[in-house]
Amino acid sequence: MSFHQNAELLVASLLTGGIYAVGAFGLSIVYGTAKILNLAHGSFIMLGALITYLLFIPTGQDPLVIGVVITPIFFIVGYFLGKSLAISGMMMPSQQTMHSIILVTLGIAVLAEGVSHTFIPREFSVSYYLPTIQLATISVSGLRLTLLVLVALLTIMLELFLKRTFIGKATRAVVDDREAAQLMGVDVDKISMITFGLGTALAALSGLFLILITVVSSNVGIPLTLRAVTIVILGGMGSVSGTLAGAVLLGLGETFSGFYLGSVWSATIAMIILIAVLVARPQGLFRTNR
Amino acid sequence: MKTNSVRTISVWIVAIAAFVSLVLSPFFLGRYATLFLNNFMVFLVLSLSFNIIYGYAGFLNLGHVVFYGVGGYVFGISYNLGAGAILSLGLSLLAGLTLAVFLALPLFRLRSGYFAIATLALAILFHRLAYNLDWLTGGFQGLIIRSGDVALASYFLLLPLVVAALATNYLLDRSGLGLTLRAIRSDEEVVSTLGINTLKPKILSFLISASFPSVCGAVSIFYNGYFTPESAFGTTTMFLPPIMTLIGGAGNPIGPVAGALIMSFTSEYLAINLPSFSNVVLGLLLILVGTIFPGGILSAIKLAKFEWRNRR
Numbered sequence: 001m002s003f004h005q006n007a008e009l010l011v012a013s014l015l016t017g018g019i020y021a022v023g024a025f026g027l028s029i030v031y032g033t034a035k036i037l038n039l040a041h042g043s044f045i046m047l048g049a050l051i052t053y054l055l056f057i058p059t060g061q062d063p064l065v066i067g068v069v070i071t072p073i074f075f076i077v078g079y080f081l082g083k084s085l086a087i088s089g090m091m092m093p094s095q096q097t098m099h100s101i102i103l104v105t106l107g108i109a110v111l112a113e114g115v116s117h118t119f120i121p122r123e124f125s126v127s128y129y130l131p132t133i134q135l136a137t138i139s140v141s142g143l144r145l146t147l148l149v150l151v152a153l154l155t156i157m158l159e160l161f162l163k164r165t166f167i168g169k170a171t172r173a174v175v176d177d178r179e180a181a182q183l184m185g186v187d188v189d190k191i192s193m194i195t196f197g198l199g200t201a202l203a204a205l206s207g208l209f210l211i212l213i214t215v216v217s218s219n220v221g222i223p224l225t226l227r228a229v230t231i232v233i234l235g236g237m238g239s240v241s242g243t244l245a246g247a248v249l250l251g252l253g254e255t256f257s258g259f260y261l262g263s264v265w266s267a268t269i270a271m272i273i274l275i276a277v278l279v280a281r282p283q284g285l286f287r288t289n290r
Numbered sequence: 291m292k293t294n295s296v297r298t299i300s301v302w303i304v305a306i307a308a309f310v311s312l313v314l315s316p317f318f319l320g321r322y323a324t325l326f327l328n329n330f331m332v333f334l335v336l337s338l339s340f341n342i343i344y345g346y347a348g349f350l351n352l353g354h355v356v357f358y359g360v361g362g363y364v365f366g367i368s369y370n371l372g373a374g375a376i377l378s379l380g381l382s383l384l385a386g387l388t389l390a391v392f393l394a395l396p397l398f399r400l401r402s403g404y405f406a407i408a409t410l411a412l413a414i415l416f417h418r419l420a421y422n423l424d425w426l427t428g429g430f431q432g433l434i435i436r437s438g439d440v441a442l443a444s445y446f447l448l449l450p451l452v453v454a455a456l457a458t459n460y461l462l463d464r465s466g467l468g469l470t471l472r473a474i475r476s477d478e479e480v481v482s483t484l485g486i487n488t489l490k491p492k493i494l495s496f497l498i499s500a501s502f503p504s505v506c507g508a509v510s511i512f513y514n515g516y517f518t519p520e521s522a523f524g525t526t527t528m529f530l531p532p533i534m535t536l537i538g539g540a541g542n543p544i545g546p547v548a549g550a551l552i553m554s555f556t557s558e559y560l561a562i563n564l565p566s567f568s569n570v571v572l573g574l575l576l577i578l579v580g581t582i583f584p585g586g587i588l589s590a591i592k593l594a595k596f597e598w599r600n601r602r
Contacts, residue, residue: 114572
């Protein structure tokens with residue numbers, strides 16, 4: 001085990017973690033504003049990857065251009081998913097409707113998996129390269145560095161959105177105390193739908209990043225959702241930096257254990273981490289970071 | 291009073307007639323029909339045992355399939371090592387129960403929503419393990435056992451299992467344990483405030499619920515001759531028990547039976563006609579079940595009857 005290998009694994013964990021963070025943040029704010037644990041969230045990451053692949057293969061278009069095209073589309077899809085859940089009375093669920101939401105969102109995830117499977121019944125990936133960059137003695141692929149920079153930019157933009165813009169401030173208010181925000185005149189359902197749209201768009205973007213560095217198949221949706229749940233529990237709800245920290249922690253765990261045990265074990269490790277985290281902190285779940 | 295006793299007697303007559311015809315039917319039916327009935331009974335045991343933990347105690351155990359898969363793999367491994375079918379069945383039950391004992395305490399620390407998430411993660415964990423531990427499970431190629439044509443023998447292994455599962459549901463419907471579990475389902479905090487230990491009945495119902503799929507998975511690999519990670523822990527197997535129980539209606543013994551009946555015909559039809567669309571249908575069913583939740587078809591029928599009567 002050399003220093004180089006460790007350094008490369010560290011960069012890989014940072015990148016995986018960053019991409020997971022972009023994906024997981026949506027789950028966190030949707031739960032924060034609408035109190036809906038959307039188990040179909042990871043399926044939007046998978047769909048983002050799938051649609052990038054389907055658009056990239058025939059056109060050969062730059063994936064980042066594809067990202068600019070698909071992000072607003074996923075925003076609209078997410079917005080209307082949120083709207084339909086709001087209409088069917090599933091926002092702010094009681095203990096009973098919680099099960100109902102788990103089943104419905106799982107159903108959406110399985111449906112997405114089934115439809116995607118009929119399109120591509122195997123693993124798929126996008127081969128897109130950028131020139132390698134030499135940083136001191138470590139060689140980093142240009143693509144990975146670009147993605148790291150993009151993830152960092154997205155994180156900063158999200159932080160600015162939440163702290164500086166009106167809608168962002170309203171979102172944080174709804175996460176903190178939905179009723180109080182409503183009494184202050186915030187249209188809480190509208191905010192929930194916007195966060196649904198934003199979360200879904202971010203999920204699709206993280207899927208786009210993911211397909212550039214690894215292979216994806218139609219059945220990764222639910223495992224990705226569970227990874228996002230792990231990250232949110234580790235990092236706290238509605239906090240960008242917390243989500244990033246949780247995601248990097250998970251990325252480190254998965255990358256290093258995957259290196260020593262073989263990459264097929266990374267999903268297994270992620271599930272073990274989730275169960276351990278849930279059991280260790282059953283009361284502190286989705287604690288709001290104020 | 292009199293009509294009531296007449297009704298009870300007729301229910302018993304129907305039940306006994308059904309049982310006798312079930313005992314005799316494999317001798318008259320062909321191999322295909324016997325295999326179909328075997329699959330139906332596997333579904334029935336899965337939905338009835340899921341109903342114990344979900345319908346009565348109120349815990350959405352999405353990892354019910356874990357016990358089914360582990361039971362099946364333990365049976366297959368021990369059968370291949372030369373142990374007889376009966377010994378292997380015993381080992382499957384033992385393995386399922388041991389696993390349940392180890393899982394019970396950590397899982398019941400969780401509130402019901404997070405219980406569902408944790409058990410979902412468990413199911414996916416075992417799905418991955420079945421692929422990764424290929425020296426033990428045969429990996430993606432699956433575990434093959436040479437049991438020969440045991441459709442008939444399996445039929446008579448499954449029949450008592452179904453009777454036991456039905457009897458457990460009926461007993462829970464009437465016993466003190468069932469009442470406690472229902473009280474826990476509606477409000478656990480109130481129950482524990484009344485000085486009732488809620489952990490004991492929860493763990494007991496979890497163990498009872500887990501024992502059935504362990505044996506059921508063992509019989510399933512026995513007559514199918516193989517188990518793959520997909521057939522043991524895959525998406526379809528994972529979501530079948532909740533779908534069946536909830537389509538029929540949870541919390542009573544009839545709902546899961548209706549659900550198993552519907553789903554065994556649906557899955558047989560899909561397997562023959564639309565194999566690649568099975569996940570699409572499964573997803574749509576989950577959405578449907580979540581929407582008509584929690585009563586299922588039975589309560590929908592009851593509601594329709596009630597409205598029809600009121601209209602007259």
